[in-house]
Amino acid sequence: MSRVAANTASRRRGGLADREGLLTWLFLLPSVVYLAALVLVPLALAIALALSGVTAAAPAYRFTGVRRFGSVLSDGAFWRALTGTLVVAGVSTVLVVLCGQVLAHVLLARFRGRWLVRPLVLLPWTTPAALSATSWRWLLDSAHSPAGRLLRAAGVASWHERPAMVLGTIVAVQVWRLTPLAAVVMAAGLTAIPRDVRDAARVDGAGAVRRAVEVVIPLALPSIAVAALLTAILTCADAAVAAVLTGPGGSPWTLAALAYARGIEGGALGRGAAIAVLLLPLPLAGAAVLLRAGRSPAEEAA
Amino acid sequence: MIGGLAARTAARELARQRRRQAVRRVVERAALYALAAVASVLCAAPFLWSLWAAVHEVPAGESVRLLRSTPFGAWVGRTVLVGGPVTAVTVLLALPAAYALRRRRWGGTAGRIIAVLALVPSVLLAVPLSWAADGLGLGGSLGTLVLVEPAVTVPVGVLLFGGFLRAVPVDVEEQALVDGHSRLAAFVRVVVPLLRPAIAAVAVLAFTLAAGDLVYARALAGARSTVAAGIPAHLEHGAAPLWRTLHLGVAAVAVPLAAATDLVLGRIIAASAGTADRT
């Protein structure tokens, strides 16, 4: 008992390690400060840069006002890139969700040779996008590769020249690159469906199609939505694939690649920032939907 | 008589259904193997082509010599030099943050807001960051890149650790408190050891993201810094043999990353399943 008394006296206040509120903030604050400094501050700077005439050669800040946006909006390259971004994001999202759903089932299934298939299937996701884009470019350009031969057989000498072909190539690489990620997200959604619910449906005599339509898909719908939104946002935001596929000097077909080519490779910081700021609404809208969709009924009840 | 007939009909019907079930099973398995094979070939297509071209069109020794003549080794070294510290910073920042968020009512919302930060287009941030870095005299250095990359990896880490933490039973943690440990000690001595697999998963993912980034690397550390920035820039004016050899290099980078991710994939799926009902 005396030990309790001694402890009690010394610990009445509770040391730092016991103060829950303080500990929470100590744990949280470094990340919050870090992210604020490296995301929110640059975001503000980007808007400031977009209103200026800064270039890499003349880095001093000069305010030029909204004139910059006018010149960006009157540029044909901008409108072409905007259309390209919308087309690529839309088509990629649909294809990624379809392919990803199939791949998710493959990822979760048990079969012989799984140890080999799984890392192969992950390659597109884990390989740096810039590198896989160069690989694809070579695969399509080379006259000796199967894909190159196929293109030539179809009468396409160079896919760089036809807009539809370029956009199709960007879509193909994006779908190839993002399908594994979407598959992982949707596989997680599928594993979250309680096994006994599926078993119950089987015992109840529901066929495979009925099970999929009435049990699996409704329960996996949140993860399908998340995968779709992620794909849409990532294709909008990605500069590497389109920039590498067109190569430097070319006029990129998506907004992010255009901003990258002008702002970073070209050194026209103000112009690049202006294009990037105009790109922001697309991912922002997706993120807003993602945040809203995240509030599940269970959480609202809690 | 009629009973016997009914029984025979029923037996025949059951046999028919059994056959159908067997056929369906075979078809399902065949479809699965076919899908797995097609998916593997499609996913590995550029790399298979690189390997095939490298082996068939150039002697192996020539390929290695050519690869040596490029700064490929230096790029890989710099990629590791960036990826390592970024991974460490990600775990050190994201794990405590995710833990703090789990213990708060508003943690779910705050966690999602943090996670969404990973989706801000990197071009948008890279332009002002490169301007600021140049202004501060920090441009063109790997250190700046190490400082900036966690802006993408920390949000991803917070999201994943959140999912993993849901699997750590609260009563084990509370037991540590009753057993005489402070909240901090319970975190360090019970929660962190239980999260070791999660830490491995987040580390692999953070490294992959950091190694894969082109935009920040190009903007902050220059075109000849990491593998992701170096190879496309180097190839721009290269001839066919150089392309072939460097794509061997691409495969050499891609395969270890995919293999490492495969090791932690099961855990990532499990952790996202924990978050899937919330995200």
Add this chain to the structure above:
Amino acid sequence: MRVLETRGLVKVYEGRRKQHVRALDGVDLTTEQGECLALLGPAGAGKTTLLRTIAGLESPTLGEVHLGGHLMNGLPPRARRVGLVVPSHALYPHKSVRGNIEFPLKAEHVPRAMRERKARWAADLLGIPDLLGRRPGRLSADERRRVALARALVREPAVLLLDEPLAGVDPRSRAAARDELRSLQRRLGTAMICVTHDQAEATGLGDRVAVLDAGRLRQVGTPQDLYDEPVDTFVATLIGTPPMNLVPRGDRLIGFRPEHLLPAEEVPPDGRVTMPLRVDRIEHLSGDRHVYGRVTRIGRETRVIARLPATVTTPLAGGETREFAVPGDRVRFFDAEYGNRTAPVRIGG
């Protein structure tokens, strides 16, 4: 000596849509040195909340917790020096059995040699010295229970808090486990609070039993007290299997235990209460006969159970009606509306 005292404990949780849930509603409880107090109540009665509040894992909305005469409010769990065993046992999966048992000692910076000796002592006490090197994942439910107990005991806490201590034990070895737990506690002289929803476990384990319902203490007393003199119908029907029979009569309920309801010729005539019983069904349970039937005359027709010991050989068959009786001093009376004990009333016959 008073080891633990709670005064007017109230715990209010804010539930969904600002609804308040009173998990504890003014609990006054004391435990003496060396005593085993069983906390009995149905699911959701607030038993576990009470235990967690004592351990410091929950802070009470109102009221005080005293341990060893000191006010514990506002102190973290580690300052309270209590031993806790939860139903899941909460073993540290990444530590060996030895590491689990030594973990509370590490918190107090006990020197290594001393730690090993104490862990050994606790393991010997629970008969698990040969498990020390194993991992929790490879233990049976019973072994896990023993490790959790050893870990709770190793600091020699002033009070041991056990939440459903026999939850995982299979029904056959429950009595043995109960016995072992009691003899362990008697040897150590530690005060012990056991939470359980099983009345047989509570009355078998506890020196005293505290019956908790909806956050309030209904009755605290020895198992005998609770059985013979329940303060209300809740306690009367919670304790004993089969539960006490309750026959409505006007604004009262007449209560009597099944073993006191016997064929009339088995009950001494003076002061007995007789009633006709129509037999529906008879169950034979370990020598006793449980007679399910309906009684009339003393009140409204009601289904009752009579437990006839093997010594009563009166032949009985389903469908027949026979005169049964209860000794007058075994009859209890309760208020029909509120369920609390009331003064006896005269029953004709």
